Amino acid sequence: MKLSRIVITGVGLTAPNGNSLAEFRANLLAGVAGIQRREIRYMGSQLAGVCDYNPQKYQTKKEVRVGTRAGSISIYCAREALADSGLRWEAVAKDRVGIYIGCTEHGNVETENEIYNISKFNYDTKFWSHYHNPRTVANNPAGEASLNLGVTGPAYTIGAACAAGNMGLIHATQMLRLGEVDLAICGGVSESIHTFGIFAGFKSQNALATHADPLKASRPFDKARNGIVISEGGALYTLERLDDAQARGAKIYGEIAGYHVNSDASDYVLPNPTRQAECVRAAISRAELASRDIHIVNTHATATPLGDIQECEAIRAVFGEGCPDTFINNTKGYIGHCMGAAGALELAGNLQSFDDLIVHPTINVDDLDPLCALPGLVLNQPRAVAKVDTILNNSFGMLGINSALIVKRFVP
């Protein structure tokens, strides 16, 4: 069976260091991080990546009040992606549009808020909000986007821990190829900085970053890395079948070349480099490429002491020697770990390399951990390269879910 070619035609995002693709990319090339201190309920001041997009650009004040942060981020990113796509939205058949949004988790924020709320009323549940259920259902972020956009096609979230951003794009590719929809709005979002539980959980796991300087706190591959900086954010894309995109003369950012998803089946939280390597190899194979054909590898590394080493082990196994044109980077030094949005945002950060032939660096590596040393690792300064025809985006998550997505330069 010949599969349809799927292309990216629009990008909408909000990151802790930028509210558009252009701003985000410029900051990645200029080494501008976006981490700050933030008061977290019960925990005091913590490091976090906070987005400052304007929700009122696409939502009424009431929509913001009734909805969730993840819903608001989804709406902002979806509307920005659609505007970027050049689609005449009023002419699009809304029942042929799918919204597929990856989430690490959903519902923690609102549940914590309601428990805090009723704690002020002696835990009397008659003060529990009637909005709790629509806010906490797992499809909430995609559902809010469907309400805002008037999309009547399928709109749901994909729970895949921190592999979820990639999963949104992968699932959209599958649905477009199956002919289930004609346009997909897809990617991932995170509202995780609004739940103390995520912070407390990572802290109890000894996996929450600390640093005197917030901008230096997230430091994958550095010897002094000491954990994750939790961030919010989102990146949603418009994906279309190539013939549809060409028929309307769409700008094409890149083409989905290959992907793979697998599971470690080995531990709740510890990564498994063998399965990660299998996942990456399978994605490369599906793309009908060899390891040496991959020009940018965006790593998932979250700056935990063990996790970074294990991913590097996986990458070494796949790329090792013999890949002189392969460059490796990481985005979390700038924006922290955007959880369900991570994969989608990190892909966006590299997408423009097809045009400018620059690989953005991994920042905050003052002292490279020798166990994270890899050929082609781009550290601290952007690197101009001869060619960028392929980007491999790794995203891995708890319970051992691995995703690898390959986007290639569009060549008609």
Add this chain to the structure above:
Amino acid sequence: MTKDECKQVVLDIIADIAPDEDLSNVKPEVRLRDQMQLDSMDFLDIVMELRKRHGIEVPEKDYQQLASLDSCADYLTPKFDALTGKS
């Protein structure tokens, strides 16, 4: 509490739950739903905020009493007065 004060209590709540609405010219005799965007969840918000802010309970059978500002005042003023011990 006067009925006008009671209407202001309700308007203050509506200002928070429907922040996009212009409340400068709400007609007290006209159903709230007919002059602004309020749905059933918003009316539950009004009930919740009366409970939270003022300790007033509105049982479900009486929800229709909240239809307009006038009907709110007629229904709620005695409840406020009962709370403050005023007959």
